[in-house]
Amino acid sequence: MARLSRRAVLRGAGAAGVVGSFGFSIIGRAAPPTLRMGHGAAAEEQVWLLMVKPEIGKNHGKSYILQHTRFQSSSQRAQAFEAGAIDLTMGGANGVIFAAAAGVEGKMIASISRESKRGFSTSFYVKSDSPIQSVPDMKGKTIGINGFSTSGHLWLIAALKRHNLTDKDVRITPVGFSAMQESLRAGRVDVGMFPQPFAALLEKQDKVRKIFDAKYGMPFDEELIVIQGKDAYLKQNAEAIRGFMEDIKIATDYYLAHPRESRQLLIDRKMVRVVPEVYLDMQDYYREPTLHIDVDSLGQMQEFQLEAKFQDKRVDVKTLVDLSYLPK
Numbered sequence: 536m537a538r539l540s541r542r543a544v545l546r547g548a549g550a551a552g553v554v555g556s557f558g559f560s561i562i563g564r565a566a567p568p569t570l571r572m573g574h575g576a577a578a579e580e581q582v583w584l585l586m587v588k589p590e591i592g593k594n595h596g597k598s599y600i601l602q603h604t605r606f607q608s609s610s611q612r613a614q615a616f617e618a619g620a621i622d623l624t625m626g627g628a629n630g631v632i633f634a635a636a637a638g639v640e641g642k643m644i645a646s647i648s649r650e651s652k653r654g655f656s657t658s659f660y661v662k663s664d665s666p667i668q669s670v671p672d673m674k675g676k677t678i679g680i681n682g683f684s685t686s687g688h689l690w691l692i693a694a695l696k697r698h699n700l701t702d703k704d705v706r707i708t709p710v711g712f713s714a715m716q717e718s719l720r721a722g723r724v725d726v727g728m729f730p731q732p733f734a735a736l737l738e739k740q741d742k743v744r745k746i747f748d749a750k751y752g753m754p755f756d757e758e759l760i761v762i763q764g765k766d767a768y769l770k771q772n773a774e775a776i777r778g779f780m781e782d783i784k785i786a787t788d789y790y791l792a793h794p795r796e797s798r799q800l801l802i803d804r805k806m807v808r809v810v811p812e813v814y815l816d817m818q819d820y821y822r823e824p825t826l827h828i829d830v831d832s833l834g835q836m837q838e839f840q841l842e843a844k845f846q847d848k849r850v851d852v853k854t855l856v857d858l859s860y861l862p863k
Contacts (some may be wrong), residue, residue, distance in 0.1 A: 568775040569600045572623040573612040576605070576712055577730040578648040578760045578820050579625050581790040584797050585782055587804040591789055592782025599775035607711055610682055616641070622768055628758035628828075629686040629845075632837050635855055636846040640765050642857045645780055645826040647760040650686075654821035656748040657690065657730045657759075660719065663742035667725060670747055671698045679710040679724035684845055686749070686759070687728045692843045693752025716741065732809045735817035739810075753839060756832050759820060769860065776860045784826055784862050791824060828856050 574582065586603050589595040606612040609626055616624040617639055631643055650656050659678075661667045667676060673695070680687035692702050710718050712733050719727040719741075726746060729737050737743055749757070762783075769776055790797045795815045801807040807814060823829075833852040840846045 567597060567599050568772050569602050570623055570772070570775060570779055571602045571604070571621045572625065572762075573604050573606050573615055573621040574625045575609065575612065575760075576607070577733065580797065580801065580819075581787040581822065582625060582647060582762075582783060583801055583806045584790055585786040587806050588800060589782075592785050594778030594782050598778030599772075601779065607713075608682060609685055613639075616763070622772075623762055623764045625760055625762055627686045628761045628833060629689055629836055629840065630684075631761065631763055631855060632833065632840060632850065632852065633684055633845050635850045636840075636848055641763045641855070642766050642769060643758075643761045643763050643828050643855055644769065644776070644857055644860050645762040645783060646758055646823045646828045647762060647783075647826075648820040648822050649829075649832075650749045650753075650757040650759045651821040652750055652754075653756075655731050655734070655818040656750045656820075657687070657728065658734050658745050658748040659691070659694075659726050659728050660734070660737060660743040660745050661726050662719065663744050665725065665744070667746060670694050670751075671700070673726055673746070674700060674704045675706075676725035677706040677708055677723070679708050679715055679718050679727040681712060681728060682709045683707065689839055689843055689845065690749040690752060691728075693839060694747045695752075697752055719743070731819060732807060732814050732817055735813045736809055739813045753836075755835050756821075756829060757836055758828055758832055761828060766857070769857065773860070777862075780826065780860045781862045787822060787824060787826065791822060794819065826861050827858060830856055 585592055586601065595601060604621060606615065609630055612624055612626055613630060613634065615621045625647060628643065631641055634641065667673055678691060680691060682688070695701055695704065708724055710724060712730060715727045715729060715733060716737050718724045798815050799811065802809065802811060802814060830853055837849065837852055841849060
């Protein structure tokens with residue numbers, strides 16, 4: 536993974552768009568640590584809820600202050616994390632394993648969402664009039680995914696493998712999720728990858744057909760979005776991190792109990808720009824209420840990455856996880 540200068544990454548972070556931070560005025564004592572976290576555009580709802588409604592927790596402004604930056608791509612976010620422009624990052628667990636094999640330091644400390652048959656699974660669609668009816672029909676076609684060496688790339692490889700095909704049998708085009716629907720409409724891609732809420736919006740607005748989903752080639756529960764930090768930073772700011780994790784647990788409980796109300800708030804605060812009739816009742820990803828990371832699933836995920844040659848060497852996935860910051 537290429538290293539960028541801190542100044543270059545900070546410029547990129549500014550271009551990506553800082554969503555905001557929660558200020559806190561303290562008189563007579565030092566302010567709590569500011570946690571600079573990078574996030575993306577899908578499957579992170581309960582943390583977004585905490586961002587727009589920090590009072591839902593009980594520790595913001597006391598043990599920590601959260602500053603959050605939205606990144607348009609996982610590669611931008613990973614580069615910012617590696618360069619120290621952000622302290623925590625929400626992103627794909629596959630990417631954490633991939634980065635660890637390349638020598639990038641990081642600890643996964645919480646599970647935010649999973650790819651699971653118990654919930655929505657990221658799906659690959661074609662237009663309804665497309666001649667593509669199944670995975671084998673994708674041979675020679677252009678497939679839009681969110682980037683190379685990502686979870687989407689791995690799901691594509693796993694699906695093709697079931698039919699004795701490889702990613703060399705298709706043309707891969709990286710496309711941001713926010714641009715994927717238009718790319719499919721315009722024919723720039725023949726097959727597009729859609730997480731939620733983009734899949735729900737696509738199905739509402741366009742005539743499409745699902746070809747496969749993430750569980751087609753990898754039929755086991757898989758950590759999707761996790762929170763990651765560097766070990767030294769986590770230990771140095773342990774009290775702040777524990778307070779933040781406790782608030783995420785509270786926000787997760789609230790989100791699971793009140794999904795429509797939570798999603799409406801995310802729309803109202805413009806954290807999500809999807810019409811209510813699509814977003815409020817969409818099928819959601821599975822979210823583990825305890826926030827515990829499934830280490831066994833990480834092992835299965837690594838096996839797929841090794842087979843796909845995403846990784847040159849195996850890592851001990853247990854060393855990539857530290858659940859000690861979660862509420863007891």
